[in-house]
Amino acid sequence: MKKLIGLASLGTAGAAAVLAMSLNAAPAAAQEATLYKNPQCGCCESYADYLRENGFTVEVKPTHDLAQISRDAGIPDDFHGCHTTFLGDYVVSGHVPIDVVNKLLDERPDIAGLTLPGMPLGSPGMGGAKQEPFKIYTVEKGVNTTVYAVE
Numbered sequence: 671m672k673k674l675i676g677l678a679s680l681g682t683a684g685a686a687a688v689l690a691m692s693l694n695a696a697p698a699a700a701q702e703a704t705l706y707k708n709p710q711c712g713c714c715e716s717y718a719d720y721l722r723e724n725g726f727t728v729e730v731k732p733t734h735d736l737a738q739i740s741r742d743a744g745i746p747d748d749f750h751g752c753h754t755t756f757l758g759d760y761v762v763s764g765h766v767p768i769d770v771v772n773k774l775l776d777e778r779p780d781i782a783g784l785t786l787p788g789m790p791l792g793s794p795g796m797g798g799a800k801q802e803p804f805k806i807y808t809v810e811k812g813v814n815t816t817v818y819a820v821e
């Protein structure tokens with residue numbers, strides 16, 4: 671109710687502007703990504719390009735603190751991907767295929783994010799031939815990971 675009163679007090683033009691802004695804001699927020707990687711990592715750059723090809727705006731931040739950043743995001747040490755990306759409210763670690771990223775952003779589960787540990791051959795940005803199905807795990811602070819998707 672408060673929201674409605676607030677909009678009304680802005681007048682019609684103001685309310686229309688607020689509405690237009692909020693319509694634009696939702697997709698834009700979901701499309702922006704920040705990817706942390708070790709300075710030498712090349713496959714991480716390829717994954718950044720993969721996200722860009724799929725409509726994301728990606729800022730790549732080289733860092734020597736990747737393990738700590740991943741840990742702080744709630745990813746257990748054995749489950750770290752080779753880079754860690756923040757998208758909206760979520761963390762996505764490693765070479766997670768885009769349809770799984772989009773599933774996360776669509777379903778908006780109450781978790782911290784997802785991780786595809788290591789650097790599986792054939793995953794987006796890695797190249798090579800896929801050796802086995804990719805297991806993408808949930809990230810939840812203080813909770814054990816579970817399989818979110820198998821690709």
Ligand SMILES: [Cu+2]
Nearest residue numbers: 713714752789
């Ligand atoms: Cu990689």
